[in-house]
Amino acid sequence: MTHRVKNIGYDEDDLFDQDDYVEEEQGYSAEDRDNFASLTPVVRAELEEAGVQVSDLQIEEALWHYYWDVGKSVTFLKGARKPEPDAKKEKPKSRFDEAAHKYAKKADNVHRPHLSGVEWFRNTPWRDVDPENVGILVPAPDNRPEPRLLGGSTKLAKLAEERRRKAAASQGAPAPSTGSLSSLDRLSKPKDIVDNKEPSPRVEVKKYPIRRKEPSPPPQSPTPPPVEPKEILPDLRSQPTAFGRTLAVSPPRASTISAAMLRDILGVETNSEPFNEPSPDDRILKAAAVKPESSAAAPEQIRVRSKGLDVLKIWLKDRPKRKPSAAFVVVGHVDHGKSTLMGRLLLDTGAVTQRDIDKYKKQATELGKSSFALAWVMDTGTEERERGVTVDIAQHHFSTDKVDFTILDAPGHRDFVPNMLGGASMADFAVLVVDINNLESGMKGQTKEHILLAKAVGLQRIVVAVNKLDTTVPPWSQARFDSVRNEVTGSLEKEGFDIGNIIFVPCSGLSGGNVVKPLSGEPTQQWTFKTYTTLLHALEQSIPDATKQEKVEKPFRMQITDVFRGGITNPLSIAGRIASGQIQVGDAVIVQPSGESAAIKAIEVNADGRDWAVAGELCNLHLTDVDAQYLHSGDTVCDSRKPVLVAHTVTVDITALDSLLPQSVDIHIGRLNVPGAVSQLLFTLDAKGEVLKKKPRIIKTGQRAVVKITLETPAPLEAGDCVVLRAEGSTIAAGAVDNVNS
Numbered sequence: 071m072t073h074r075v076k077n078i079g080y081d082e083d084d085l086f087d088q089d090d091y092v093e094e095e096q097g098y099s100a101e102d103r104d105n106f107a108s109l110t111p112v113v114r115a116e117l118e119e120a121g122v123q124v125s126d127l128q129i130e131e132a133l134w135h136y137y138w139d140v141g142k143s144v145t146f147l148k149g150a151r152k153p154e155p156d157a158k159k160e161k162p163k164s165r166f167d168e169a170a171h172k173y174a175k176k177a178d179n180v181h182r183p184h185l186s187g188v189e190w191f192r193n194t195p196w197r198d199v200d201p202e203n204v205g206i207l208v209p210a211p212d213n214r215p216e217p218r219l220l221g222g223s224t225k226l227a228k229l230a231e232e233r234r235r236k237a238a239a240s241q242g243a244p245a246p247s248t249g250s251l252s253s254l255d256r257l258s259k260p261k262d263i264v265d266n267k268e269p270s271p272r273v274e275v276k277k278y279p280i281r282r283k284e285p286s287p288p289p290q291s292p293t294p295p296p297v298e299p300k301e302i303l304p305d306l307r308s309q310p311t312a313f314g315r316t317l318a319v320s321p322p323r324a325s326t327i328s329a330a331m332l333r334d335i336l337g338v339e340t341n342s343e344p345f346n347e348p349s350p351d352d353r354i355l356k357a358a359a360v361k362p363e364s365s366a367a368a369p370e371q372i373r374v375r376s377k378g379l380d381v382l383k384i385w386l387k388d389r390p391k392r393k394p395s396a397a398f399v400v401v402g403h404v405d406h407g408k409s410t411l412m413g414r415l416l417l418d419t420g421a422v423t424q425r426d427i428d429k430y431k432k433q434a435t436e437l438g439k440s441s442f443a444l445a446w447v448m449d450t451g452t453e454e455r456e457r458g459v460t461v462d463i464a465q466h467h468f469s470t471d472k473v474d475f476t477i478l479d480a481p482g483h484r485d486f487v488p489n490m491l492g493g494a495s496m497a498d499f500a501v502l503v504v505d506i507n508n509l510e511s512g513m514k515g516q517t518k519e520h521i522l523l524a525k526a527v528g529l530q531r532i533v534v535a536v537n538k539l540d541t542t543v544p545p546w547s548q549a550r551f552d553s554v555r556n557e558v559t560g561s562l563e564k565e566g567f568d569i570g571n572i573i574f575v576p577c578s579g580l581s582g583g584n585v586v587k588p589l590s591g592e593p594t595q596q597w598t599f600k601t602y603t604t605l606l607h608a609l610e611q612s613i614p615d616a617t618k619q620e621k622v623e624k625p626f627r628m629q630i631t632d633v634f635r636g637g638i639t640n641p642l643s644i645a646g647r648i649a650s651g652q653i654q655v656g657d658a659v660i661v662q663p664s665g666e667s668a669a670i671k672a673i674e675v676n677a678d679g680r681d682w683a684v685a686g687e688l689c690n691l692h693l694t695d696v697d698a699q700y701l702h703s704g705d706t707v708c709d710s711r712k713p714v715l716v717a718h719t720v721t722v723d724i725t726a727l728d729s730l731l732p733q734s735v736d737i738h739i740g741r742l743n744v745p746g747a748v749s750q751l752l753f754t755l756d757a758k759g760e761v762l763k764k765k766p767r768i769i770k771t772g773q774r775a776v777v778k779i780t781l782e783t784p785a786p787l788e789a790g791d792c793v794v795l796r797a798e799g800s801t802i803a804a805g806a807v808d809n810v811n812s
């Protein structure tokens with residue numbers, strides 16, 4: 071299942087209770103509107119071809135209902151809209167009829183068109199039910215009130231009504247009203263009250279996708295519920311001791327001096343209740359949105375009970391039986407074929423079906439981008455599909471007999487390098503995709519930068535997929551492959567990759583050659599599998615060593631890569647990779663930099679529910695007892711007893727990739743991206759780490775140095791964290807945190 075890692079910026083108005091949600095036309099997100107803009111014309115064109123006229127609103131409703139499925143929307147609208155009757159054949163309408171018709175048409179545009187049951191469920195997959203399982207509709211019992219004499223028709227009826235009124239009056243009850251007045255009374259009351267029934271419970275509309283709306287006021291119940299008489303229980307508590315009473319009794323309110331008295335004494339106007347307003351300190355803290363220091367304390371109220379598991383023991387016991395898992399980030403220059411190659415990998419390993427690919431092919435062809443069908447497995451966003459460019463990190467899982475893999479498909483475009491960094495920081499190793507015909511452009515662009523960044527975030531192993539070999543002249547040219555291989559090897563070694571940790575694969579994502587299956591081609595092409603291996607085999611050879619026990623024993627740390635609604639039962643969830651420690655359901659955590667506490671309600675690893683997770687695992691944590699406004703991509707969730715420090719300044723050991731002065735920079739630590747400045751150049755170092763020069767005025771390209779960085783917004787950082795410094799869209803330095811100063 072694809073999981074798109076994207077920072078959902080929760081707006082103020084996102085933060086309302088799920089139960090309050092009511093669909094509202096104005097509440098579409100920017101992505102929804104993009105989808106409407108691109109898909110409405112496609113649906114309209116198909117409908118026009120079939121001679122069906124519908125409004126934009128109806129198309130949008132159908133697209134929303136079918137989660138942007140053009141085919142289903144078209145079928146639905148075709149079924150829903152019968153051709154309008156020929157106006158000429160209609161007999162002339164009265165003005166009243168015309169007004170009624172006009173109003174009905176307007177209402178038809180706003181509400182879903184009326185459909186029969188069969189039409190309504192036309193496209194639903196669960197419609198094909200075996201005959202023996204088909205339910206039978208039994209007419210509901212007639213709920214109309216029992217017929218009784220209401221008065222007004224016969225003399226007998228009038229007499230009966232008169233008697234009833236008298237009887238009611240003699241018992242002190244108000245006499246039932248009659249005639250037209252009674253009808254008007256009924257109109258002004260809710261139906262439930264009119265029928266003298268308990269009000270029927272309101273059906274709450276629950277929605278999963280995030281839609282924006284103003285929080286609705288809580289529903290008003292028409293009649294207040296009857297007050298249950300309280301059962302009086304004997305008080306079994308013992309009386310407090312004298313000491314306890316002293317502690318518990320509120321101190322007597324200090325005698326207050328009235329404002330008038332103060333004015334008389336001081337001769338100036340004063341505020342008689344000065345502590346009713348926030349102090350200047352409170353105002354500054356609020357403005358800086360920094361929590362007071364007590365924030366590191368354990369949360370007061372946790373509704374989830376801890377499982378009390380010995381996670382380390384379970385993990386150590388399970389380890390030999392568990393299939394290894396690994397995450398790899400796919401990097402490389404824009405359009406070199408990363409998403410297509412991953413689409414092919416997923417298709418040929420059975421993680422997606424040919425039917426899915428055919429569906430994407432059909433949709434991609436409609437947008438004139440048929441060659442992107444495989445890439446659409448990974449590129450699920452509308453912008454990505456329209457532009458044919460990956461924007462954000464996409465996650466996908468697949469398994470072989472030996473390993474459970476997670477793909478992190480990174481964008482190749484230079485504008486999205488921060489997203490690429492977020493993905494790379496979660497990976498165990500990298501897959502660098504190189505277009506065999508366009509190495510030069512890649513080396514000037516993101517192929518080179520991505521090699522550098524992969525190393526900067528601490529990746530050691532790399533698989534180089536030399537792609538599009540079907541396009542060389544002649545196809546699958548070994549000479550061309552060798553020349554690309556030599557050049558890329560030089561770059562990788564320059565950035566510090568060990569030659570033993572690099573595997574080259576000649577392949578074609580589009581044709582599938584050498585991806586999962588060895589290329590079955592001409593004898594001249596057999597070098598591909600005789601000398602090299604398939605991409606899948608190379609991935610299995612690159613998995614990291616098993617997580618070390620010391621890492622699991624460290625305090626829990628996980629950087630948030632995504633905040634999302636995990637479902638109706640899990641309205642607030644986060645995704646990330648556990649950097650150290652362990653976590654279990656019921657644990658209390660602290661979110662930094664907000665300092666808010668939260669409780670772990672549920673855990674998912676590789677889309678499976680689990681009671682615990684440990685360092686190295688990519689997981690979704692479903693949270694409770696915390697508000698979404700305190701959670702952002704780049705924040706760190708950590709052990710509530712040993713929270714990570716929130717840093718204002720850090721000293722960083724970096725290698726300059728461009729000349730570096732005291733200057734403004736963007737600081738990237740995994741998914742975290744904060745503005746700041748290189749505030750001091752402390753000293754330059756030689757290759758062994760010995761100090762070369764103190765307080766240099768400039769750090770030259772390629773030089774190693776220790777610099778002080780001041781963060782504009784305090785951020786959770788620890789010694790050893792990998793840091794990338796960027797300025798004006800280019801990477802200018804990379805290194806690791808030495809010291810953190812809060």
Ligand SMILES: Nc1nc2c(ncn2[C@@H]2O[C@H](COP(=O)(O)OP(=O)(O)OP(=O)(O)O)[C@@H](O)[C@H]2O)c(=O)[nH]1
Pocket residue numbers: 402403404405406407408409410411441442445458459460480481482483537538539540541577578579580581
């Ligand atoms: N002939 C041929 N074309 C390919 C191959 N792989 C990808 N392409 C084409 O190259 C174009 C770009 O492919 P993508 O998979 O979107 O490239 P990308 O590297 O993921 O692009 P970004 O994610 O935007 O950086 C598409 O038109 C693909 O059909 C291949 O092996 N052979």
